[in-house]
Amino acid sequence: MTAHNFETSVLNTWCPGCGNFPLLNTVKTVLQELGEGESPTRPENLVLVAGIGCHGKIVDYLNLNSFYSIHGRVLPVATGIKLANPDLEVIGFAGDGDAYGEGLEHLIYAAKRNIDITVIIHNNRVYSLTTGQFSPTSPLGFPGRSTPAGSPEPPLNPLELLLAGGATFLARGFSSEPEQMKQIFREAIDHRGFALVDILQVCVTFNNLHKYYAERVYTVTDHDPADYLQALNKIKEWDYGAGTGGAGSGEEKERIPLGILYKREAPTFDRRLSPGGGRSRAATQEHREALIEKILANSK
Ligand SMILES: Cc1ncc(C[n+]2csc(CCOP(=O)(O)OP(=O)(O)O)c2C)c(N)n1
Known part of the structure; x- marks a missing residue:
């Protein structure tokens, strides 16, 4: 597969300048790379799952097996697919x-279970498809459709929550830094366990934070992602603007770390559930057939 083969004929309806474009192009490059090398991932072994929103259209623009879930349900669908066939590489977009x-x-439950799937969050910090309501990560004071006087809530730090929840891979990228996004996506997909990548994805129409991010982002160095406390400190270094007046507050000292912030190895949910802890398709199939036999025998 080349990046070109992933193209579809579906009309792209994202706004000109949307941060989803570089994200899509980066995903294409990574998928192409996965199909090369010594143990290539075949396109038929990849499954994409999308939620509902502007981000979800990404699966329309990629010629691969994909599943449009319903709003908020990327993880249950992705979990089901992975458990039904642990040989598949499952990537969620939300x-x-x-x-x-x-x-x-x-x-949180996907993180707690450490299921071996990758989730890429198009974090534009606004509900874009439904035209600009505030979201859990919107800056304090965000003047959205549903909060014309400014959001009265500080944003959630999702990486902190997921670190506490048991995620084994947490990273942050920026839609205007494709080379770094590429490296992060690749490592996230290669990681055996639950990997979440939070992409600061600029929505040029309802929450254009491009300049705000460009002035503050930096790539982490001298950071041990295997060290929980170091990871927590890095994650807390930028709290999505909570407590600082939020994005656009003029807080110049704020710096936003990008890169792999946490990573550790741990047994995965799908392996735990597979017979013998293996991932072989044949073994899974045998186990499944034996279970069905047992159920049928018991029902006679
Ligand atoms: C169960 C359900 N609740 C709410 C909606 C309405 N809805 C559709 S998209 C959306 C918000 C999308 O925001 P986000 O997930 O941040 O994606 P974006 O459009 O910003 O990419 C909402 C609330 C829905 N379609 N289904």
Whole structure:
């Protein structure tokens, strides 16, 4: 597969300048790379799951097996697919509204279980498809459709919550830094366990934070992502603007770390559930057939 083969004929309806474009192009490059090398991932072994929102359209623009879930339900669908066939590489795409709002409890349980899937959050910090309501990560004072006088709530720090929840891979990227996004996506997909990548994805129409991010982001160095406390400190270094007046507050000293913030190895949910802890398709199939036999025998 080349990046070109992933193209579809679906008309792209994202706004010109949307941060979803570089994200999509980066995903294409990574998927192409996955199909090369010594043990290539075949396109038929990849499954994409999307939520509902502007972000969800990404699966329309990628010629691969995909599943449009319902709002907030990327994780249950992705979990089901992975458990049904642990040989598949499952990648979820969700918005901040989708994953950190309505779907939050599913996200925490995916982290707690350490299921081997990758989730990419298009975190534009606003509900874009429904035209600009505030989301769980919107800055304090955000003047959205539903909060014309400014959001009265400080934003949630989802990475802190997921670190506490048991996630084994947490990273942050920026939609205007494609090279770094590429490295992060690749590592997230290669990671065996639950990997969440929070992309600061600029929505040029309802929450254009491009300049705000460009002035503050930096790539982490001298950081041990395997060290929980170091990871927590890095994650707390930027609290999505909570307590500082939020994005656009003029707080110049704020710095936003990008890169892999936490990573550790741990047994995965899908392996725990597979017979013998293995991932072989044949073994899974055998186990499944034996179970069905047993159920049928018991029902006679
Ligand atoms: C169960 C359900 N609740 C609410 C909606 C309405 N809805 C559709 S998209 C959306 C918000 C999308 O925001 P986000 O997930 O951040 O994605 P974005 O559009 O910003 O990419 C909402 C509330 C819905 N379609 N289904």
